[in-house]
Amino acid sequence: MTAGVHTTCPYCGVGCGIVATPDGKGGAAIAADHDHPANQGRLCSKGAALGETLSLGDRLLHPEIDGQRVSWEVALDTVAEGFRKTIEEHGPGAVAFYVSGQLLTEDYYAANKLIKGFLGTANIDTNSRLCMASSVAGHKRAFGSDTVPGLYEDFELADLVVLVGSNLAWCHPVLFQRLEAAKRARPSMKVVVVDPRRTETCDIADLHLALKPGSDVALFNVLLAGLAERGAIDRRFVEQHTSGLDEALAVARTTDATACGLPSAEIATFLDWFARTDKVVTLYSQGVNQSSAGVDKVNALINCHLLTGRIGRPGMGPFSITGQPNAMGGREVGALSNTLAAHMDFGAADVDRVGRFWRAARMATKPGLKAVELFEAVRAGRIKAVWIMATNPVDSLPDADAVREALRACELSIVSEAIRATDTVDACRIRLPALAWAEKDGTVTNSERGISRQRPFLPPPGEARQDWWILSEVARRLGHGEAFAWRGVADIFREHAALSGFENEGRRDFDIGACATLDDAAYEALKPFVWGGGSDKRFFGDGGFFHADRRARFVATKARFPVNAPDGARPLILNTGRVRDQWHTMTRTGKSVRLAGHRPEPAIELHPRDAAARGLSDGDIAEVTSAWGRGVLRVHVTDSLRCGEAFAPMHWTAQVSRAGRINAAVNPAVDPISGQPELKHTPVEIRRLDMRWHGTILARRAVMLPEISYWARMQGAGYHAYVFAGEQSFAVAQRALAASVRTTNPGPWLVGEKNVTAVIGDGKVEAIMSLAETHDAGARDRFAPFMALERLTDAQRDELLHGGTDMHRGGEICACFGVSCGAVEAAIADGAASLAAVGAKTHAGTSCGSCRPEIRALLRKARLAKAA
Numbered sequence: 001m002t003a004g005v006h007t008t009c010p011y012c013g014v015g016c017g018i019v020a021t022p023d024g025k026g027g028a029a030i031a032a033d034h035d036h037p038a039n040q041g042r043l044c045s046k047g048a049a050l051g052e053t054l055s056l057g058d059r060l061l062h063p064e065i066d067g068q069r070v071s072w073e074v075a076l077d078t079v080a081e082g083f084r085k086t087i088e089e090h091g092p093g094a095v096a097f098y099v100s101g102q103l104l105t106e107d108y109y110a111a112n113k114l115i116k117g118f119l120g121t122a123n124i125d126t127n128s129r130l131c132m133a134s135s136v137a138g139h140k141r142a143f144g145s146d147t148v149p150g151l152y153e154d155f156e157l158a159d160l161v162v163l164v165g166s167n168l169a170w171c172h173p174v175l176f177q178r179l180e181a182a183k184r185a186r187p188s189m190k191v192v193v194v195d196p197r198r199t200e201t202c203d204i205a206d207l208h209l210a211l212k213p214g215s216d217v218a219l220f221n222v223l224l225a226g227l228a229e230r231g232a233i234d235r236r237f238v239e240q241h242t243s244g245l246d247e248a249l250a251v252a253r254t255t256d257a258t259a260c261g262l263p264s265a266e267i268a269t270f271l272d273w274f275a276r277t278d279k280v281v282t283l284y285s286q287g288v289n290q291s292s293a294g295v296d297k298v299n300a301l302i303n304c305h306l307l308t309g310r311i312g313r314p315g316m317g318p319f320s321i322t323g324q325p326n327a328m329g330g331r332e333v334g335a336l337s338n339t340l341a342a343h344m345d346f347g348a349a350d351v352d353r354v355g356r357f358w359r360a361a362r363m364a365t366k367p368g369l370k371a372v373e374l375f376e377a378v379r380a381g382r383i384k385a386v387w388i389m390a391t392n393p394v395d396s397l398p399d400a401d402a403v404r405e406a407l408r409a410c411e412l413s414i415v416s417e418a419i420r421a422t423d424t425v426d427a428c429r430i431r432l433p434a435l436a437w438a439e440k441d442g443t444v445t446n447s448e449r450g451i452s453r454q455r456p457f458l459p460p461p462g463e464a465r466q467d468w469w470i471l472s473e474v475a476r477r478l479g480h481g482e483a484f485a486w487r488g489v490a491d492i493f494r495e496h497a498a499l500s501g502f503e504n505e506g507r508r509d510f511d512i513g514a515c516a517t518l519d520d521a522a523y524e525a526l527k528p529f530v531w532g533g534g535s536d537k538r539f540f541g542d543g544g545f546f547h548a549d550r551r552a553r554f555v556a557t558k559a560r561f562p563v564n565a566p567d568g569a570r571p572l573i574l575n576t577g578r579v580r581d582q583w584h585t586m587t588r589t590g591k592s593v594r595l596a597g598h599r600p601e602p603a604i605e606l607h608p609r610d611a612a613a614r615g616l617s618d619g620d621i622a623e624v625t626s627a628w629g630r631g632v633l634r635v636h637v638t639d640s641l642r643c644g645e646a647f648a649p650m651h652w653t654a655q656v657s658r659a660g661r662i663n664a665a666v667n668p669a670v671d672p673i674s675g676q677p678e679l680k681h682t683p684v685e686i687r688r689l690d691m692r693w694h695g696t697i698l699a700r701r702a703v704m705l706p707e708i709s710y711w712a713r714m715q716g717a718g719y720h721a722y723v724f725a726g727e728q729s730f731a732v733a734q735r736a737l738a739a740s741v742r743t744t745n746p747g748p749w750l751v752g753e754k755n756v757t758a759v760i761g762d763g764k765v766e767a768i769m770s771l772a773e774t775h776d777a778g779a780r781d782r783f784a785p786f787m788a789l790e791r792l793t794d795a796q797r798d799e800l801l802h803g804g805t806d807m808h809r810g811g812e813i814c815a816c817f818g819v820s821c822g823a824v825e826a827a828i829a830d831g832a833a834s835l836a837a838v839g840a841k842t843h844a845g846t847s848c849g850s851c852r853p854e855i856r857a858l859l860r861k862a863r864l865a866k867a868a
């Protein structure tokens with residue numbers, strides 16, 4: 001065993017420290033870093049399962065052009081020559097990069113420098129456009145800079161924490177656990193959740209405001225007016241450090257509170273708590289940003305903090321939480337199409353300064369296209385060469401079928417990817433193999449401006465290379481070798497740090513100029529640190545905003561509502577987001593067996609009344625249609641939604657589900673300022689599909705399913721699991737499916753009862769299939785134990801062919817120990833009355849803790865049932 005390597009989790013923006021210890025066989029043991037300031041020894045279910053994502057079977061390991069393996073020389077020459085020719089013939093505006101908050105800062109810097117300083121265009125946008133763009137724009141309007149003023153410890157120090165459009169329990173679980181622990185230690189602390197859905201985050205809420213989708217501006221306007229009326233104003237702060245209050249208040253006072261669809265008593269309680277409490281943190285995420293009024297939502301809530309002077313002091317402030325591990329690093333290098341570099345923009349002085357620093361050959365002088373319009377330009381043929389890095393836009397952009405079409409029609413589509421089978425890789429001509437988390441080297445910045453090292457702990461596989469190397473090789477071929485002559489990531493980091501300090505003199509918030517002189521050893525050993533702020537690392541406690549007059553701005557935000565409103569034909573509002581155990585397009589979390597249990601299928605959640613009105617029951621298959629496209633998903637009926645609203649997770653792609661790719665249906669409307677798409681609000685209709693049969697397959701080797709209406713694939717331990725349903729005749733489907741299974745899983749075919757069939761060769765199950773006229777939700781759980789057996793006894797074989805052991809598990813709760821809902825309910829029925837007691841009986845909730853909100857919900861349900 002080698003010693004543990006200190007690195008950072010590649011998933012969410014909390015940025016937890018990890019110690020990875022390679023096992024010498026290509027894997028590694030993953031443990032939490034007890035010394036990392038972000039997590040202090042904690043990890044969530046996704047972080048804890050990282051060890052299961054390291055295998056190489058599905059990696060892109062060699063460059064490819066049009067499906068043929070080629071050498072790096074050929075691939076790089078083709079890319080460089082393609083860009084050179086396109087620019088020569090059509091100008092720099094005909095090329096584009098589309099990059100990602102999952103690049104390391106050094107990779108990100110290289111991409112941004114190449115296109116903006118040497119190709120002469122700012123047509124580089126990042127998936128942060130779908131994620132943080134509204135916060136960036138809102139910060140700039142209010143503060144004059146894109147600054148997150150506070151720190152994680154502010155959540156622990158606050159007396160009131162307001163979570164707006166954030167499902168913290170599932171999306172930033174370690175921060176949620178820190179908040180939960182603080183509230184337990186100090187029960188007087190209050191938590192308010194503002195979200196149309198009752199999420200797991202509401203588990204710790206003292207007040208849940210299930211507002212009408214899109215009505216956040218109205219809510220915070222009402223709050224602003226109410227605070228002013230009650231005199232909850234910090235006059236000194238407002239007078240010395242802000243401007244624009246009168247205009248903002250005038251608009252706020254005309255806002256109609258009923259727009260929020262909330263009982264007035266709830267709004268009154270919120271106002272009362274906010275007015276009375278000095279230490280307030282307002283944390284916000286995609287329920288705010290991903291909206292056609294996203295920037296106004298950000299400013300409406302910042303207004304309330306400026307009015308009360310609650311910003312940049314311990315336990316106070318607005319806090320925009322980032323999603324991706326390096327969303328903040330991307331903002332630092334300036335890789336949005338409307339930012340330049342190092343928190344500079346396209347003003348003439350900035351363009352000149354950065355151009356001199358880079359010794360740029362061809363400097364971009366104006367902002368480029370934003371993600372949605374960038375892919376429209378690709379589709380229209382105005383952009384003829386596009387290079388995608390570390391993001392999967394065929395699944396994650398709205399109106400996603402149009403994105404796929406755009407890429408297929410593009411003359412030069414290039415993708416740098418770690419994984420071979422993704423919907424974007426399938427659509428691109430040139431495929432460049434990138435290093436993945438375990439192999440790459442560099443830095444990331446988390447939500448609290450904390451910079452940490454990601455360090456490699458496994459050797460580079462195949463011919464995969466890190467993104468910065470690929471970029472600099474292309475730059476060299478285009479004649480810019482000198483500007484890209486880095487020997488390694490430390491060189492790039494020093495250059496990036498130097499640019500942040502270059503002619504800065506305190507005018508720009510982002511300044512890590514001191515790091516420009518780190519030597520290689522110091523960079524290697526770099527400990528996590530938070531950049532900026534005063535001695536306590538916070539910004540703006542004493543003003544010092546970055547507008548020219550050093551004052552913050554109140555922004556008058558008039559309540560506007562989503563551009564695409566529901567109507568008679570599409571009366572439901574589709575909201576989308578995340579589930580606890582999957583990460584985005586599942587290229588990594590989808591490999592983990594233990595993460596496959598919690599939410600195994602793409603689901604559409606519906607309120608019981610909306611379901612009943614459409615003849616839908618839990619477990620049915622439904623088609624979701626919008627003006628842009630459709631998806632086919634499994635129905636989940638739940639009263640955690642408001643009537644009239646539906647929710648679907650964003651994670652399922654064409655690789656894992658035939659039609660579960662919900663972004664085909666999601667609308668591409670954007671915020672007029674930030675260009676961030678409105679991913680939380682698409683008018684849809686939902687109808688039941690009449691399935692004539694339902695089935696489950698567990699097979700050692702992947703099965704090519706015939707054309708059927710619905711299927712989803714999930715990872716089992718040493719096998720693939722498929723759950724599916726179809727509209728054709730039963731007999732035809734049964735024959736076609738059996739043939740598919742046997743093609744890749746040969747052996748004796750045994751026919752059992754209840755339409756169970758199996759391939760069992762030499763006593764070992766190769767494949768199991770069951771088909772029935774009704775959905776059998778427990779089939780996968782019943783059959784799974786048989787796949788774990790090396791050799792079946794006769795009795796076990798008979799049991800299998802009779803339909804498997806009858807144990808309905810009701811879905812998994814605890815990913816760490818694989819504990820089902822059924823087992824937790826049984827423990828509760830058996831007398832376990834607390835989280836600790838359930839843990840003692842079942843182990844559930846005793847490791848990473850991500851499932852504790854769900855266990856508490858089951859405990860509550862049992863208590864209510866008992867009381868009734």
Ligand SMILES: Nc1nc2c(c(=O)[nH]1)N[C@H]1C(S)=C(S)[C@@H](COP(=O)(O)OP(=O)(O)OC[C@H]3O[C@@H](n4cnc5c(=O)[nH]c(N)nc54)[C@H](O)[C@@H]3O)O[C@H]1N2
Nearest residue numbers: 165166167171213214285286287323324577578580583584
């Ligand atoms: N498990 C998991 N964790 C993740 C990720 C992941 O893929 N999986 N991705 C990471 C990334 S990149 C990001 S950006 C973050 C996202 O983290 P979050 O923003 O917390 O997650 P979402 O589920 O996208 O959306 C948050 C909530 O916004 C609510 N919402 C919808 N419309 C409105 C509205 O009009 N107003 C308000 N107030 N709320 C509304 C939704 O109901 C939803 O519960 O998560 C990060 N963490």
Ligand SMILES: Nc1nc2c(c(=O)[nH]1)N[C@H]1C(S)=C(S)[C@@H](COP(=O)(O)OP(=O)(O)OC[C@H]3O[C@@H](n4cnc5c(=O)[nH]c(N)nc54)[C@H](O)[C@@H]3O)O[C@H]1N2
Nearest residue numbers: 130131390391392396416417418434576584585587650679
């Ligand atoms: N409907 C709906 N759509 C959404 C959202 C939503 O809430 N609702 N959320 C949006 C948000 S906030 C986000 S952030 C996006 C995320 O959407 P994407 O960025 O498309 O999602 P990922 O699956 O994280 O894609 C990252 C890709 O990079 C690859 N990769 C990993 N590491 C590396 C590397 O080092 N180099 C290279 N070259 N490749 C690498 C991974 O295999 C993966 O394919 O989705 C957006 N789309």
Ligand code: SF4
Nearest residue numbers: 009011012016044047
């Ligand atoms: S909270 Fe979970 S996903 Fe986020 S950084 Fe920490 S371990 Fe990774």
Ligand SMILES: [Mo]
Nearest residue numbers: 130131323324
């Ligand atoms: Mo994100």
